[in-house]
Amino acid sequence: MLIILxxxxxxRGMSLATRKPRNTSGRRSGAPTISDVAVLAGVSPxxxxxxxxxxxxxxxxxxxxxxxxxDTLRYAPNRAARSLAGGGQMRIGLLYSNPxxxxxxxxxxxxxxxxxxxxxxxxxxxxxxxxxxxxVARHMIESGIDGVILPPPLCDSRAVLDVLTEAGVPTVVVxxxxxxxxxxxxxxxxxxxxxxxxxxxxxxxxSRIGFIIGNPNQTAxxxxxxxxxxxxxxxxxxxxxxxxxxxxxxxxxGLDGAEQLLDAKDAPTAIFASNDDMAAATVAVAHRRGLDVxxxxxxxxxxxxxxxxxxxxxxTTIHQPIADMSRAAVELxxxxxxxxxxxxxxxxxxxxxxxxxxxxxxDAAPRRRPPSRVHL
Amino acid sequence: MLIILxxxxxxRGMSLATRKPRNTSGRRSGAPTISDVAVLAGVSPxxxxxxxxxxxxxxxxxxxxxxxxxDTLRYAPNRAARSLAGGGQMRIGLLYSNPxxxxxxxxxxxxxxxxxxxxxxxxxxxxxxxxxxxxVARHMIESGIDGVILPPPLCDSRAVLDVLTEAGVPTVVVxxxxxxxxxxxxxxxxxxxxxxxxxxxxxxxxSRIGFIIGNPNQTAxxxxxxxxxxxxxxxxxxxxxxxxxxxxxxxxxGLDGAEQLLDAKDAPTAIFASNDDMAAATVAVAHRRGLDVxxxxxxxxxxxxxxxxxxxxxxTTIHQPIADMSRAAVELxxxxxxxxxxxxxxxxxxxxxxxxxxxxxxDAAPRRRPPSRVHL
DNA sequence: ACTAATGTTGGGAGCGATAACACGCAAGCA
DNA sequence: TGCTTGCGTGTTATCGCTCCCAACATTAGT
Numbered sequence: 001m002l003i004i005l006x007x008x009x010x011x012r013g014m015s016l017a018t019r020k021p022r023n024t025s026g027r028r029s030g031a032p033t034i035s036d037v038a039v040l041a042g043v044s045p046x047x048x049x050x051x052x053x054x055x056x057x058x059x060x061x062x063x064x065x066x067x068x069x070x071d072t073l074r075y076a077p078n079r080a081a082r083s084l085a086g087g088g089q090m091r092i093g094l095l096y097s098n099p100x101x102x103x104x105x106x107x108x109x110x111x112x113x114x115x116x117x118x119x120x121x122x123x124x125x126x127x128x129x130x131x132x133x134x135x136v137a138r139h140m141i142e143s144g145i146d147g148v149i150l151p152p153p154l155c156d157s158r159a160v161l162d163v164l165t166e167a168g169v170p171t172v173v174v175x176x177x178x179x180x181x182x183x184x185x186x187x188x189x190x191x192x193x194x195x196x197x198x199x200x201x202x203x204x205x206x207s208r209i210g211f212i213i214g215n216p217n218q219t220a221x222x223x224x225x226x227x228x229x230x231x232x233x234x235x236x237x238x239x240x241x242x243x244x245x246x247x248x249x250x251x252x253x254g255l256d257g258a259e260q261l262l263d264a265k266d267a268p269t270a271i272f273a274s275n276d277d278m279a280a281a282t283v284a285v286a287h288r289r290g291l292d293v294x295x296x297x298x299x300x301x302x303x304x305x306x307x308x309x310x311x312x313x314x315x316t317t318i319h320q321p322i323a324d325m326s327r328a329a330v331e332l333x334x335x336x337x338x339x340x341x342x343x344x345x346x347x348x349x350x351x352x353x354x355x356x357x358x359x360x361x362x363d364a365a366p367r368r369r370p371p372s373r374v375h376l
Numbered sequence: 377m378l379i380i381l382x383x384x385x386x387x388r389g390m391s392l393a394t395r396k397p398r399n400t401s402g403r404r405s406g407a408p409t410i411s412d413v414a415v416l417a418g419v420s421p422x423x424x425x426x427x428x429x430x431x432x433x434x435x436x437x438x439x440x441x442x443x444x445x446x447d448t449l450r451y452a453p454n455r456a457a458r459s460l461a462g463g464g465q466m467r468i469g470l471l472y473s474n475p476x477x478x479x480x481x482x483x484x485x486x487x488x489x490x491x492x493x494x495x496x497x498x499x500x501x502x503x504x505x506x507x508x509x510x511x512v513a514r515h516m517i518e519s520g521i522d523g524v525i526l527p528p529p530l531c532d533s534r535a536v537l538d539v540l541t542e543a544g545v546p547t548v549v550v551x552x553x554x555x556x557x558x559x560x561x562x563x564x565x566x567x568x569x570x571x572x573x574x575x576x577x578x579x580x581x582x583s584r585i586g587f588i589i590g591n592p593n594q595t596a597x598x599x600x601x602x603x604x605x606x607x608x609x610x611x612x613x614x615x616x617x618x619x620x621x622x623x624x625x626x627x628x629x630g631l632d633g634a635e636q637l638l639d640a641k642d643a644p645t646a647i648f649a650s651n652d653d654m655a656a657a658t659v660a661v662a663h664r665r666g667l668d669v670x671x672x673x674x675x676x677x678x679x680x681x682x683x684x685x686x687x688x689x690x691x692t693t694i695h696q697p698i699a700d701m702s703r704a705a706v707e708l709x710x711x712x713x714x715x716x717x718x719x720x721x722x723x724x725x726x727x728x729x730x731x732x733x734x735x736x737x738x739d740a741a742p743r744r745r746p747p748s749r750v751h752l
Numbered sequence: 753a754c755t756a757a758t759g760t761t762g763g764g765a766g767c768g769a770t771a772a773c774a775c776g777c778a779a780g781c782a
Numbered sequence: 783t784g785c786t787t788g789c790g791t792g793t794t795a796t797c798g799c800t801c802c803c804a805a806c807a808t809t810a811g812t
Contacts, residue, residue, distance in 0.1 A: 033798055044762045049800060057760060074518055079467075079497060081798035084456040084767045091455075105481025108488070112500050121455060124488050142450060251686045277686060284687070287664045307686065310627045310653060311660070409768055420792050425770060433790055457768030460797045 032073040041069035052077060083119050090120040092333055093145040095137060097127050097154050103305060103322060107151050107174075110323030114330035120146075122330075133160050141167045147333045150174065151326070155185075156218050170336040172329045175320070177219025179350055184336055186328045186351045190220045193318045193355040194227025194272075195234075197300055200357060201270045202235040205365045206298060209237075210268035212247040212257040212278050221249075224274050224302065243268055247278050254278025258285035262297075269366035270298035276305045279315050283362065294364035304358060313361035321353050328353065408449040417445035428453060459496075466496040468709055469521040471513060473503050473530050479681060479698060483527050483550075486699030490706035496522075498706075509536050517543045523709040526550065527702070531561075532594050546712040548705045551696070553595025555726055560712055562704045562727045566596045569694045569731040570603025570648075571610075573676055576733060577646045578611040581741045582674065585613075586644035588623040588633040588654050597625075600650050600678065619644055623654050630657025638665065638673075645674065645742035652677035652684045655691050659738065670740035680734060689737035697729050704729065 034052075038045040043062060050058050051066040058066075069075070083090075094111060096104060108124070115122040123145060127136040137160045140148065147170040154160055155173035161180055164171045171183040179185035201209050211228045214221030225244075232239055245260050247253040254273055258281060261268055273279035279301030286297045293299055293313055301308055304319035328351050336349075410428075414421040419438060426434050427442040434442075445451070459466075470487060472480055484500070491498040499521060503512040513536045516524065523546040530536055531549035537556055540547045547559040555561030577585050587604045590597030601620075608615055621636050623629040630649060634657060637644055649655035655677030662673045669675050669689055677684055680695035704727050712725075 034800095035798080045799080046763080046801095047761060050761090053800085059760065062760080078460070078798050080456040080458075080460040081767090082456075082800075084454070084460050084769085084797090085799040085801080086767085105484060108481060108484045109500060109502070112484070112488070112498070116497070116499065121492070122488070123492065124485060126485070252688055255688055280686075281688070284660060284663060287660060288666075290664075307683070310656075310683065312628055312631055312657070410770095411768080421769080422771095422793080423791060426791090429770085433788095435790060438790080454768050457797090458770075460767090460799090461769040461771080462797085 031078070032075045034075070034077065037066065037069045037073055037075045040073060041066045079116075079119055086119075090118075090146045090334060090337055091123055092120055092330065092337070093123045093125060093140045093148045094151070095125055095127050095140065095148060095154055095160070096151055097133070098152075103151070103303070106322040107326045110326035111149065111330050113323075114327040118330060118334045120330070120334055127154065133157060134163050137163045138167075141169055145169065146337045147171065149326070149329050149333055151329075152176065152220070153215070153218050170333060170340060172333045172336070174325055174329050175220060177221070177223045179348075182348070184332045184349045184351075186325045186332065186353065188320055188325070188353050188355040190223035191227040191230070193357075194224040194274075194302070195231040196227075196355075196357055197272055197302070197318055198228045198231030199235070201272060201298065201300065201363070202231065202237070204270070204298065204363060206268075206270040207237055207366075208240070208243060208266065208268040208270070210261040210271040211244045212254060212261070212271065212273040212282070213244065214247060214274035214278075215249040216246070218249070221274060228272060242266075247274060249275050249277060251277045251281045254281025255285055258282035262286070262289060262291075268297075270300070270363070272300045272302075274302055276301035276303050276308045276315055276317055279317065279362075280307050280311050283311060283313070283315075294362050296367065298363040298366070300363055308360070316360045316363040317358060319356040319358045321355075325353055407454070408451045410451070410453065413442065413445045413449055413451050416449060417442045455492075466494075466522045466710060466713055467499055468496055468706065468713070469499045469501060469516045469524045470527070471501055471503050471516060471524060471530055471536070472527055473509070474528075479527070479679070482698040483702045486702035487525065487706050489699075490703040494706060494710045496706070496710055503530065509533060510539050513539045514543075517545055521545065522713045523547065525702070525705050525709060527705075528552065528596065529591070529594050546709060546716060548709045548712070550701055550705050551596060553597070553599045555724075558724070560708045560725045560727075562701045562708065562729065564696050564701070564729050564731040566599035567603040567606070569733075570600040570650075570678070571607045572603075572731075572733055573648055573678070573694055574604045574607030575611070576735075577648060577674065577676065577739070578607065578613070580646070580674065580739060582644075582646040583613055583742075584616075584619065584642065584644040584646070586637040586647040587620045588630060588637070588647065588649040588658070589620065590623060590650035590654075591625040592622070594625070597650060604648060618642075623650060625651050625653060627653045627657045630654025631661055634658035634661035638662070638667075646676070646739070647673065648676045648678075650678055652679045652681045652691055652693055655693065655738075656683050656687050659687060659689070659691075670738050672743065674739040674742070676739055684736070692736045692739040693734060695732040695734045697731075701729055 034045045034048050038048045041048065043066060047058060047062060048066050051063050092115070111122060123140070125136060125140055127133050141164070148164055150160065150171060150173045152175045155176040161171065161183070165182045172186060173179060173183055174186045176185060176187065177190060179187070198209060209232070211225065213225050229239065242264050243261070245257040247257045254277060257278060258271065261271055262285060271282050273282055279299050282299045283293050286293050286299065291297045299315065301315045301317035304317045308315040308317045332349050332351060410421045410424050414424045417424065419442060423434065423438060424442050427439050468491070487498060499516070501512060501516055503509050517540070524540055526536065526547060526549045528551045531552040537547065537559070541558045548562060549555060549559055550562045552561060552563065553566060555563070574585060585608065587601065589601050605615065618640050619637070621633040623633045630653060633654060634647065637647055638661060647658050649658055655675050658675045659669050662669050662675065667673045675691065677691045677693035680693045684691040684693045708725050708727060
């Protein structure tokens with residue numbers, strides 16, 4: 001196919017010889033445009049635009065013709081042009097810190113996808129937790145961002161949040177335990193999830209279930225802990241403080257927690273760690289002590305991060321739909337920005353997505369009797 | 377087919393008065409435009425553009441004035457407009473499969489950053505390895521992508537590569553052992569890196585150094601293996617086939633490999649695994665057998681993935697500058713596309729970035745003597 | 753049959769930026 | 783002095799698309 005674009009280039013004294021390099025080869029990259037489609041379909045560009053955007057007032061026959069043309073030409077709308085014309089280029093920022101790589105990558109994939117679908121530009125910025133988080137946030141604001149997404153653990157940073165709301169930047173926090181007043185949030189029900197997992201353990205027959213708490217800085221930790229407690233209570237089990245130890249969400253802290261739990265006189269037959277890293281550490285400690293998992297000790301995690309399926313045995317854990325959450329976050333943010341632009345007030349949506357308990361190989365019923373009582 | 381698009385002819389008669397009635401009224405979202413800056417600086421928009429793009433022919437005083445205006449207005453160029461006007465929107469695809477999450481996230485961050493810097497749109501698509509990889513690739517091509525980036529392990533997929541080159545889509549492969557003819561590549565020197573690591577082990581005093589090979593599907597595996605072999609030879613050590621076992625880059629396979637290595641009569645005092653996952657598995661096996669790492673056994677990995685610093689002891693490993701590599705990949709791809717557009721032939725660049733050997737806690741000198749010989 | 757209402761479609765003006773050319777002006781050279 | 787250079791800037795035309803509104807087509811209402 002040959003496309004010749006004729007433009008009114010022959011201005012005043014311009015000779016043909018002088019002009020030319022541009023039109024035929026230069027600027028156009030070759031991608032079909034909306035007018036190409038229009039010509040082929042025998043309609044105006046406007047109509048094509050309507051079809052693409054799924055507007056109502058287009059006759060069925062016309063729509064059909066346009067679609068055929070689109071397929072024929074393999075036409076794909078030019079995003080840049082679209083957002084330029086369509087009144088609003090949005091740029092939203094994604095501020096991340098603790099690169100729990102597994103989490104981050106899923107998160108990124110999800111937000112990227114949604115961002116490109118919603119035609120917004122995603123600006124990703126790293127912001128190692130430390131005393132300069134605020135500066136980074138501020139920098140982002142000044143670079144003219146329209147909204148910000150805060151995945152954990154930044155979602156719990158009062159400081160960052162304050163800077164953001166003060167600047168009047170719409171914000172969506174993801175996976176925080178306590179969504180702040182002024183911003184939208186996407187979460188799963190950490191409480192219920194932890195409760196469900198604990199309940200699962202109870203149903204398996206465990207009565208001494210250890211728990212390793214997450215980093216106290218993150219509000220989700222509290223919810224998970226409470227969920228555990230609730231399930232224990234529901235099961236009519238006596239709460240035992242020696243079965244609960246503190247942790248920091250790190251592997252290292254999981255190592256310590258597990259040692260502590262397993263050192264106890266009346267050691268648990270199952271340990272539920274507040275995240276996969278600590279669960280993995282627990283498995284390591286168990287193995288080091290010659291304990292079989294899940295034969296001698298059941299271990300469960302939370303998050304379903306990559307680690308969960310990396311190690312052996314693979315971890316029974318709570319799956320968070322991370323990509324979906326970030327997708328939802330972008331969507332929420334976009335509509336919030338949209339609202340604000342059209343004068344509406346902020347709609348502090350709070351989206352709660354479903355978690356899933358995925359059973360893998362790290363859980364099992366306890367041995368016949370709790371080891372401390374009767375010897376088999 | 378011949379299509380002649382004729383632009384509206386009445387342009388000619390357009391008077392200055394008719395032009396740009398709008399700019400001042402501004403129904404925009406509030407972001408300052410290049411003309412706002414121009415007005416404030418008392419120059420034309422074009423000049424502002426020149427300043428922004430760092431072009432040469434602008435008087436110092438003017439540049440200064442423009443910059444002041446830019447700062448005052450907190451002006452940031454509109455990307456959409458920019459890529460629309462400037463030669464054309466590029467869209468490049470990133471096809472990933474094996475979500476080694478840790479790797480992927482770093483990779484994504486790097487490419488995102490560079491993509492936004494180069495003003496290209498990044499389309500990320502998952503493509504689980506299986507028999508439909510080709511379809512996904514084809515789909516991507518048809519969606520009108522200008523180029524594709526292939527991180528491992530897809531970079532070694534002949535099938536995908538073929539589809540791509542056949543369609544004439546510029547491609548950059550990352551971290552492959554054997555960069556194919558038609559495409560640019562970004563790698564580290566796997567051979568040298570493995571050699572360096574092995575040498576490091578030798579210097580530490582180890583003479584029986586085990587090696588776990590990576591997945592034979594990935595060409596990098598071969599290079600690492602060869603690097604190991606070279607170092608062994610260089611050190612004047614007798615190559616011992618019982619010290620080398622196969623693996624698949626998975627934790628599971630690492631478990632098997634390590635068992636095998638440690639079961640041998642004359643077990644190694646150090647094990648170098650071709651990636652961190654397998655190294656982590658080796659540590660687990662060692663612990664299960666009551667071996668201290670690094671006291672009784674040195675374990676080293678490759679990649680410096682998140683896992684390396686997650687587990688305990690943290691892994692001594694080869695650091696790949698993943699983000700830099702993906703950044704480089706995007707850059708390379710962009711210039712390749714650019715070249716091609718302006719008629720030049722493809723420049724199959726091959727960028728080799730530096731690796732780093734990072735020492736952490738998993739390596740040490742062997743115990744006084746190889747355990748099998750003299751007892752201390 | 754004629755106006756009114758409704759449904760479809762086309763026209764043209766931008767969105768914000770850049771490319772390429774046009775142009776004024778001071779310096780360089782004969 | 784007259785004319786070429788060439789730098790620094792302004793001007794114009796798009797880029798590909800969507801928005802607003804007018805033009806036209808179709809069907810309905812009395």
